[in-house]
Amino acid sequence: MNLLESIRVALEGIQANKLRSFLTTLGIVIGIAAVIAVVAIGQGGQAVLMAEMEKVGTNIFFVSVDWNDESSHKGFSAGDVQVLKDRLPGITHLSANSSNTDNVRGPKKKKYCTVQGVSSDYSFISKMTMKEGRFFSSGDDGLGRRVAVLDEALADEIFGRADPVGNMVSIGSTPFLVIGLVAKGESIFGFSENVNAYIPGKTWRNIYGSYISNLQGSAVSKEKVQETMEQAVKVLERRHPGVQYTSQSMEQIKQSAGKITGIMTLVISAIAGISLFVGGIGVMNIMLVSVTERTREIGIRKALGARRKDILVQFLIESVVLSVLGGIIGMAVGIGGAFIIAKVAKWPPLVSWWTALLAFAFSACIGVIFGLLPANKAAKMDPIEALRRD
């Protein structure tokens, strides 16, 4: 018996039991839908994350003190930034960063937010766009001037309608002159926007009496990052004997983030895979019922010349058709679901053709694997025994 005929017989069987067939395939529908949706959402999310990190800049690096070290607070000195910039031509910009949370009070209201003490290079490194005014200069930093740059969202909140630039805010109990506003970045990620106050590093250290927590720099190129930050660590280790430093590039962070999202996608897919397995057992169950119900049909077919192989193939194809139908419905549901979730999360749904192909192949495999036992049972039937049954 040829394939087309077997498929026709299978479809007739499925049509005769529409509801039962649908319920049977439900497990596969859910499994395939879940796998496709999860992979699509995972890949979409990963792509967005990567794009976001690309935007931050892949030639950026961080140097911080190993947290296990007792002498962490002695890790950096105010002079390090200039020394590193002078010695290492690979560094284009470098900022010594510290951060704290404090009340920032404007004429309208106050806000408890992050106060960052940074160098003047910070605005370049973190690709800030000024909406108004300017970022502070190295002179402001060197003299420890009480000038502040606010994120637009923060300024809006504490100033209301009043114009912030040229006006005063108090950070903690210290008055500061607002000299610039940082424009809101458009974030496709949908992350909450930044609400920070930036003040010169030296001013920050004067007020909070604390230390530089890390250095953030940008290298001349993506290729030079690794080399440059390793050199920076060496220079720092010579300047501060006994302190241990760790360095990390945006590229490394990007790679590990990619790995993590990849693993997450894999884990969730594996869980969805269990649903596929359960779906497969459902198919096997219904196929066994079908074989029993159609014992007489099997007997008739054998009496008319069907070989074991013909019966085996017929039932296998029926099980594959059932599973693949489930797979196709699941694919539609999964792709639809991925699009909806992506729309809500505002990132592109990445339904790759290989996921769809894999899902299709996988559902066919389920059909074969879980159809084998029932089909074999059917094929082995003795024609005369089968004909006697009713």
Added chain:
Amino acid sequence: MIQVSRLVKIYSAGEIQVVALQDVSLEIAAGEFVSVMGPSGSGKSTLMNILGCLDTPTSGSYKLDGVEISSLDDTGMAKARNLKIGFVFQNFNLLPRMTALRNVEIPMLYAGIDAKERVKRATAMLERVGLAGRINHRPSQLSGGQVQRVAIARALVNEPAVLLTDEPTGNLDTTSGEEILAIFQDLNRNGATIVLVTHERDIALHTSRIIHFRDGRLVDDEKVDSPLDAVEQLKKQRTVPAALSEGTRFAQTGEGDAR
């Protein structure tokens, strides 16, 4: 055509053993129309199932068309059932979801005949048994006699060496039964070898040879000098079988209507 020697069939269900066939030997030549007669439980169906390669004997030899059947494997048996044997059952055994045409196509499916040829041959065969207008009907939309004619078309479609039929009229009224017998007689006149099982002498008398069974033994081999002609019988009942009338429709004879 059929050579059976010392055939024994023993059914054993646990402790109990039933001897369904005891030392049966017989020969049926090509072109014969033979009936196997005997009371219920005498082993007629058991013999037919063995002849039809549906069942295997406990011992003994069965040669069909010169081939020893016990030497065949599953594929060989399937091939014999497909190409050498046409089987017509008492309870028809059509596939209920399929049309008459599709039912008749089944043996050709397993013979590897392509779709176009299948439809052509199935249609011709259904026309031959008088069902030209019914090819797309399902069994549930046909009368018992019509269903049995579909089954006959199905049995014949691969041009088997022998037509085996086990109580083919058992589930039919007298007229329909007579029509079926008329088809068999017509086929036989055209050279078909037919073995028919029945427990009714009236039916057996339509064949030219009656083999009598009792308790699993062949007890008598009777020659019928002038078999009953089914068409004549039908005329007595004032009907003519559709298969043998000119039209494809079931035709009543004119005299019948005119009283």
